[in-house]
Amino acid sequence: MKIFSCLKKLKWNLIIPAFFLTTLGLLSIYSSSLSSDFLIFKKQIIFFAISIALLIFLSFFDFRFLKTNSYLVLSLYFLSLLTLLGLLFFGKEIRGVKGWYKIGSFSFDPLPFAAIVLIIVLSKYFSSRHIELTRFTPILFSGIYTFLPTLLVLFQPDLGSSIILISVWLGIVIFSGIRIRHLLILILIFSIAFGFSWKFWPRDYQKQRIVSFLN
Structure with a gap:
């Protein structure tokens, strides 16, 4: 009975579209x-099965305890920074980017x-x-949490992944109730930061991708 009660709590309006998109992929x-040995397809099937198992397993946990457990949240944050920092020294370089740990045949991003x-x-x-969101200071402090992992990703250098992290931050900031004036700032x-960094930060191929996307 507990399994069914946990399954009922899942956000099926989010899971079903994700399942559909995964199936298409x-x-x-x-x-x-079809012309190969299906190795990549078999790996993706295994990852998909593991993801479903994790989804069901994690549905038994009440993650609201994270709201009152600052030490655990900060520990996870610093652990994530260490994993990103370690890539600069131990990561395997693929197409000029150190974005993966390679241990034998196993890769970890x-x-x-x-x-x-x-x-x-x-x-x-x-x-x-949430009460302080009428001021700009809390928004800037939240940006520091995002800046550190984004900077480590840029050192790989991986522009696309850094944009993902910034997008996560912007999305949460917007839905948290930021004022329009602060959003414009x-x-x-x-x-301004992007304009100043355009000359010396993105590599030529990254500039070409950005220009192609904007066009």
Whole structure:
């Protein structure tokens, strides 16, 4: 009975579209593997099965305890920073980016873990600072939590992953009830910072991707 009660609590309006998109992705990988040994497809099936098992397993936990457990949340945050920092020294370079740990045939990308931890940290931060969102200072402090992992990702260098982390922060900031004036200030700050860094920060191929996307 407990299993059914936990399953009822799941956000099926989010899970079903995700399941549908994953199925489409698996079908696409399957069709592209018809002329090979289906190794990539088999790996994705295994990862998908593990994800479903984790989803069911984690549904038994009440994650509201994270709201009152600051030490655990901060420990997860610093652990995520260490995994990103370790990539600069022990990561395997693929196409000029050190974004993976390689142990034998097993590869591990710490970015998804860092993104999930960042969501937890920011959610906890804004849940305790929601009354102060009328001021700009709490928003800047939340940006520091995002700046540290983003900086480590940029050192890899991985522009796309850094944009993901910034998007996570912006999304949470917007839905936390930020004032329009503060949002415009953030956009102005990002625009100025991006303009100054354009000459010496993105590599040529990264600039080409950005220009192609904007066009």
